[in-house]
Amino acid sequence: MNIEWYIVLSSLLFAVGAIGILIRRSPIVILLCLELMLNAGNLALVAFSRMVGNQEGQVFALVVMVVAACEVVVGLGLIVAVFRRRLPLDVDELRELRG
Amino acid sequence: MSATAWAWLVLLFPLLGSIAIAIGYRSIPARAAGTIGTVAVALAFACGVAALANLLGEHPDARHHASSLWDYASAAGLDIELGIFVDPLSVFMVLVVTGVSALIHLYSFGYMQSDEGYHRFFSYLNFFVFSMLLLVLAGNFVLLIVGWAFVGFASYALISFWYRRTTATGAGMKAFVINVIGDIGLVLAALLIFRELGSFDYGTVFARAPEAFSVNEWTVTAICLLLMVGAFAKSAQLPLHTWLPDAMEGPTPVSALIHAATMVTAGVYLIARTHVLFELSPTAADVAAFIGLATLLVAGSIALVVTDMKRIIAYSTMSQIGYMVVGVSIGAYGAGLFHLMTHAFFKALLFMAAGSIIAAMANEQNIDKMSGFGRAMRFTSATMLTGGLALAAFPGASGFFSKDEILAYATARGGMYLIFTVLGYLGALLTAVYTFRLIFRILPGRPCEEAQELIDSGHVAHGPPRNPATGEAEDTDIGFPGAEHHIAEQSWPMKVAMGVLAFLALFGGLIQIPGVDDAITKFLDPVFVNSPLAAIRPSVAASWTGLAIGAAISLGGIGIAYWLYVLRPQTSAMLIRRLRPLYTLLVNKWYFDEAIDLLVVRPALAIGRFANRTFERLVVDGLVSGAEDAVGGAGRLVRVVQSGFVRSYALLLIGGFAGLALYFLLASQ
Numbered sequence: 171m172n173i174e175w176y177i178v179l180s181s182l183l184f185a186v187g188a189i190g191i192l193i194r195r196s197p198i199v200i201l202l203c204l205e206l207m208l209n210a211g212n213l214a215l216v217a218f219s220r221m222v223g224n225q226e227g228q229v230f231a232l233v234v235m236v237v238a239a240c241e242v243v244v245g246l247g248l249i250v251a252v253f254r255r256r257l258p259l260d261v262d263e264l265r266e267l268r269g
Numbered sequence: 270m271s272a273t274a275w276a277w278l279v280l281l282f283p284l285l286g287s288i289a290i291a292i293g294y295r296s297i298p299a300r301a302a303g304t305i306g307t308v309a310v311a312l313a314f315a316c317g318v319a320a321l322a323n324l325l326g327e328h329p330d331a332r333h334h335a336s337s338l339w340d341y342a343s344a345a346g347l348d349i350e351l352g353i354f355v356d357p358l359s360v361f362m363v364l365v366v367t368g369v370s371a372l373i374h375l376y377s378f379g380y381m382q383s384d385e386g387y388h389r390f391f392s393y394l395n396f397f398v399f400s401m402l403l404l405v406l407a408g409n410f411v412l413l414i415v416g417w418a419f420v421g422f423a424s425y426a427l428i429s430f431w432y433r434r435t436t437a438t439g440a441g442m443k444a445f446v447i448n449v450i451g452d453i454g455l456v457l458a459a460l461l462i463f464r465e466l467g468s469f470d471y472g473t474v475f476a477r478a479p480e481a482f483s484v485n486e487w488t489v490t491a492i493c494l495l496l497m498v499g500a501f502a503k504s505a506q507l508p509l510h511t512w513l514p515d516a517m518e519g520p521t522p523v524s525a526l527i528h529a530a531t532m533v534t535a536g537v538y539l540i541a542r543t544h545v546l547f548e549l550s551p552t553a554a555d556v557a558a559f560i561g562l563a564t565l566l567v568a569g570s571i572a573l574v575v576t577d578m579k580r581i582i583a584y585s586t587m588s589q590i591g592y593m594v595v596g597v598s599i600g601a602y603g604a605g606l607f608h609l610m611t612h613a614f615f616k617a618l619l620f621m622a623a624g625s626i627i628a629a630m631a632n633e634q635n636i637d638k639m640s641g642f643g644r645a646m647r648f649t650s651a652t653m654l655t656g657g658l659a660l661a662a663f664p665g666a667s668g669f670f671s672k673d674e675i676l677a678y679a680t681a682r683g684g685m686y687l688i689f690t691v692l693g694y695l696g697a698l699l700t701a702v703y704t705f706r707l708i709f710r711i712l713p714g715r716p717c718e719e720a721q722e723l724i725d726s727g728h729v730a731h732g733p734p735r736n737p738a739t740g741e742a743e744d745t746d747i748g749f750p751g752a753e754h755h756i757a758e759q760s761w762p763m764k765v766a767m768g769v770l771a772f773l774a775l776f777g778g779l780i781q782i783p784g785v786d787d788a789i790t791k792f793l794d795p796v797f798v799n800s801p802l803a804a805i806r807p808s809v810a811a812s813w814t815g816l817a818i819g820a821a822i823s824l825g826g827i828g829i830a831y832w833l834y835v836l837r838p839q840t841s842a843m844l845i846r847r848l849r850p851l852y853t854l855l856v857n858k859w860y861f862d863e864a865i866d867l868l869v870v871r872p873a874l875a876i877g878r879f880a881n882r883t884f885e886r887l888v889v890d891g892l893v894s895g896a897e898d899a900v901g902g903a904g905r906l907v908r909v910v911q912s913g914f915v916r917s918y919a920l921l922l923i924g925g926f927a928g929l930a931l932y933f934l935l936a937s938q
Binding site for chain 1: 911913914916919920
């Protein structure tokens with residue numbers, strides 16, 4: 171199979187994730203979209219790894235998954251904290267840190 | 270023990286006394302504090318005598334010793350030691366300072382008895398004596414400056430001693446500020462000496478100076494003029510004299526100690542000590558002599574009209590120091606220092622007698638309100654008369670020999686210096702008149718109320734405590750003289766001190782009579798051995814001629830005073846009416862305070878106001894708020910981006926990356 175398809179799929183996934191972050195306001199959906207973008211990256215890494223023929227790209231993909239897991243933990247923790255304080259779950263409302 | 274060891278002990282005792290009284294003021298009873306202070310200075314005097322005996326046991330050429338405890342600073346050509354220099358001049362000064370101070374301590378022991386700050390007073394007094402001794406014993410210019418500044422501080426502390434009086438604190442500040450002007454002159458002189466001669470040490474400086482400088486070279490003249498600024502601020506010479514009359518706000522023993530006998534003579538000592546430099550710059554020496562002459566005439570003329578008793582004596586001090594300055598500046602070192610000594614005796618005595626009378630007057634100092642004390646206070650009157658006779662150079666009294674010796678030297682030097690003789694005799698006439706104006710106003714006549722009370726009941730007059738200068742009621746918290754007053758007739762320490770001084774004032778001059786003996790000049794000779802000016806000696810015949818003229822002038826002055834104030838008491842009022850402009854000038858002290866105010870204080874204030882209003886507001890504030898505005902403005906620009914919308918951040922991020930990616934894609938084509 172040709173490498174282009176993987177790259178196209180990866181780009182599409184990345185674009186979907188990016189657009190999701192830009193247009194959605196729910197923090198949960200934004201987190202999902204972030205995961206989507208990270209996994210788009212993973213897909214590209216693995217695809218290139220196969221193409222080049224060594225395992226380094228796959229190792230990187232594993233590292234990215236670990237980072238993604240950590241990020242989700244922090245993100246979900248934030249969301250729970252926001253929820254507990256009865257604040258609106260809407261990123262546009264949470265703008266107290268504006269300059 | 271060597272002379273230097275004794276000299277170190279001279280320094281040690283007053284310092285220990287001061288520290289002991291200051292630290293132990295809670296536990297030491299008041300009388301003990303006075304005793305410690307007096308004994309400390311008396312011991313210092315004893316050590317001074319021992320040092321004198323040591324010096325006299327040596328060959329005259331070997332009578333100079335330097336001794337050092339440790340190095341202050343030793344680096345790159347700079348070597349400053351905590352060192353003293355013992356020679357006839359410093360031992361002479363030590364003896365005068367400690368001797369008179371010991372008697373003044375004794376006097377204060379009685380006089381200050383009911384003062385709230387008895388411990389403080391003796392601690393300050395001992396510290397003052399220590400500073401003064403440090404000044405005269407210092408072996409280099411750095412230590413001299415240290416002593417000089419200590420003396421200035423001690424004087425400030427003692428003038429402002431009754432710190433509840435605003436006039437006293439003001440006078441203290443005035444004295445301190447003017448003294449600091451002198452300190453600056455002295456420091457600059459020392460730095461210039463170090464730059465030119467590479468040392469602060471007396472021995473080295475005076476040995477190198479004659480080779481390093483040619484006569485009247487501008488550097489040596491500059492050094493001498495700067496030294497003069499220092500000397501004249503301490504010695505209250507024109508135009509830095511205005512602090513001395515105001516300093517009379519301090520307790521009377523302080524006036525006696527600082528403002529008559531010791532501190533104000535520091536300038537005379539300094540000129541004598543640095544005579545090597547002054548002889549290399551005859552110009553500067555002449556300037557100094559003329560300033561001294563001007564001071565002695567101006568101060569003498571002011572003393573004719575002042576009515577505050579202590580101020581009359583203060584102006585007379587200025588005037589007498591003018592004589593000393595003339596003496597040491599024209600080369601009559603022995604005579605100038607001899608006058609310093611006799612003046613210390615009779616001026617301390619006059620102040621003590623004045624203190625006793627002021628106490629009897631319940632702190633009133635205006636001589637217009639006093640009369641008839643001759644019957645009321647016999648002892649005080651007798652001592653005051655003695656002091657007055659010595660001051661007025663009555664034939665035979667101490668001031669007679671010392672003052673005329675300076676004038677005889679001026680005559681012997683001849684030429685331009687005859688001016689000093691002539692005007693010096695004029696000053697002597699003024700001296701006799703103002704001294705006996707004081708005495709004839711106070712001692713004879715119908716006793717005033719207070720004197721009558723003393724005669725009738727033996728009680729010292731009491732009144733509500735008032736500030737003698739302004740008449741306002743006094744704050745009777747600590748820092749005020751106390752309600753009781755003490756007079757010599759009822760206090761043996763005062764009596765002893767005044768008795769000894771009266772003896773010295775009367776007979777102190779006999780140790781140096783032209784043609785008979787010259788103990789002081791002979792003793793001081795080794796110090797001035799290389800000075801061609803000191804070698805000039807008036808002939809015995811000339812000296813006695815001078816003495817005869819002096820005697821005539823003194824008696825004439827006393828006669829004038831007798832005529833003016835006893836025979837025709839209304840004449841002085843008539844003179845005041847006739848010579849109104851002159852009287853106004855004198856009463857306003859030749860307008861020196863006003864002139865200084867106009868020339869120095871006001872411009873300084875104007876500059877300050879300009880700096881505050883214009884420079885500070887426009888330049889300094891402009892720079893500060895300009896910087897603040899720049900930072901704030903930049904922040905405001907950046908803040909616009911920080912909207913708080915997470916999604917707009919994301920858009921910027923993604924857009925930015927997309928832009929970068931596009932750029933690199935296009936660039937790689």
